[in-house]
Amino acid sequence: MHRVRAGSGDVVVTANGDAFAGFYAGEVAAALRLAWLLTHDHDVSRDVVQDAFTAMFERFDQIDRPLPYLRRSIVNGVRQRARTGEREVARMRTVAVTSLASVAGPTGGVIDAVGSLPPRQRTVVVLRYWAQLNDTEIADAMSCPAGTVRSLASRAISRLRNELA
C-alpha cells in the first residue's frame, strides 16, 4: 500500500513500504513539541522522544494505534524522569524561571503560568489545548480515568485564571 494522508494520525506508509519510517518521519516533530511543552528542556525532550520511538520500533508491528501509543510513551517518559532524578524534578519546578528567554513575547505570561502548574495538571493543559485531545484521549495518554482528567483540568484552569487575572 502506498498511502499518505495529510492531516490524520494514521500510519503513514511510504513508498518503500516501511510503516515505521513513515510514522517516525510524520510524527517526530510533533512528538518533540509535546515533550518540550511538558518539560521545557531540549535535552530531556530529545531523550524522551528518542526512547519512545526506540521502544516503538521494537514492537511496531504489534501496535494497533501508534499515535496514542506514542503520546502515552512521551507522557510516561516525562513522568518517569521527573520521579527518578532530582535534577529533572528541579528543572520541572523551575521551568518558569529557567526558560524565560524562550517564552518572551505577549504569551510569555501564560507559558510561565502553565509551567508553574503541577506536572499532571500541566500535562492535561498541554494535551487539551495544544494537542486538541478530548478527555478520553487525554485519559488514554495519561493512563488514568477520564474523571481524573476533568478534575485535573478544572483545577488547572482555575489556577491559571487566578494567575492571569
Added chain:
Amino acid sequence: MTTDLDDLITTALRHDAQHAPTPPPGGFAPSQPSRNENVARPRLARLLGAAAAVVAAVGVAAVTWGTGRSNLAVVQEAWTPVGVEYPLRDLGPATTSSVRVTLAEVGHTIGVEGHPNLVVTEELWPITLPVDPDRQVSGPWELIGTTSTRHRCVGGFCHPRPSSDDTADDTPDLAWTSSVDNGAADFNLWIWANVPDTVAFVSFTDHHDNVLWQRPIEHVAAFPVDGHPRAGAIVTTYDNDGRTLSTMDAWPYNEPDGEPSEPSELPPSELPPSVRLDVDQARSLNELNDRVLTECLTAAGAEFDETGGLGVLNGAGDADIIWETCVHTTQLSVEAVAEYLASSPTAYPDPDDVQSTGPSEQPDPEFSCNGCDITLSAEQAAALDDYLTSLPDGAT
C-alpha cells in the same frame, strides 16, 4: 464553549511549541536490522536499527542527537527536509492540452503517487475578460492587454507565467484537483504551479504538523490534502543546502475562523483596460491566436491530435526554438489586431453610458480578424512576412 482564556492558552502553547528542539536532519542511522531478531541488542544498536528505518542513508556527514548521553554518531547523505517524501516523477512530454494550442515537447507529464498524472502545458492566451462574469456567453468582453500572454496550465488550472522564475514568490499560483474530479484518488491535490528555479525542496506542513516534502518538477509541487489546506498549514521552500528560502501559508484564501474559502474566479487585472469587445470580436481574437499558432507549428513540422490542441513534433526540430518562434509570431499578429481594436471607436457600448454611444459608434457587424484592415509596424510586418513565407506551398 470556547472562552478567551481557552484561546489565550491555545495560542500561547502553539507559540511556545515553536521553540521545541528540531529532529535530527535526515534521521539517524545507516543499517536496517531484522525486526525478528530475538537476541537482546545494546541500546545503541537498537537505535541504529530504528533509525535505519527512517533513512536509507549513505554519506559522510556526522550528526549527533542527545546531549549528555550516548552522542550517537551517524551518517547521512545530502540534506533533505524532515518529514515524509511525497515524490513526483517526470514522465516526459505532455499528453493532452488544457484549453488552447500547445506543443507536447514543451510540456510535461508528471506522475503523482496515488493520483492520475498531472499534465503541465504552456499555452498562449489573448487577454480578454468578460466584463460581467455571469454573462460570459453573451458578453461584453474587455480587451485588457495588447497581445497574447503565456500561461502555465497544471491540472486544468492556467495561470499567467511569471515574468521571472529566479525569485521566491510569496503569492504562489495555486491549482488543485478534487477527489471527485480526478476520479481515482481519495484525496484532493494541492498544486503550486510556479515554484521558482532556486527551490530545491518544498515541504508542506498541515495543520496537524504532519510534514510531506518533495523535489519540484518543472516548477510544480503537489501535495495530497483532505479538502483544502487549513489555517495553520504552511509551505516552506529550501535550497539544496537546506537553507530556508520562503515560508508561506499553504492556502491564502482561508477565512479568519480557519474555514477554507474559494478564491475569486478572476484575479484583478493590473493591465490597463483597452477596449470592450462584443462576443464575436472576442471570439475572433481567440481564433486568430489559435490559428496563427497552429499554422506556425504545423509549418515547422508539428502534427496535431484530433482535438487540434496538442501538437507533437516527434523530432522534427528543436521544440523550444520552434515554440518560441511561433509564440513570437502569434503575439505580433494578435498585437496588430489588438492595436486596431484599441484605436477604433468603442466596440461595445457601456450599458451605463448608453446616451453617449450613438448608433454611429457601434462596431462594424462584419468585423472579423480575417478581414479587418490592420496597420502593422515595420517589425510586425517583417515578422508576418517571415511567417507567411515559411508556410508550405498552399498554406496561404
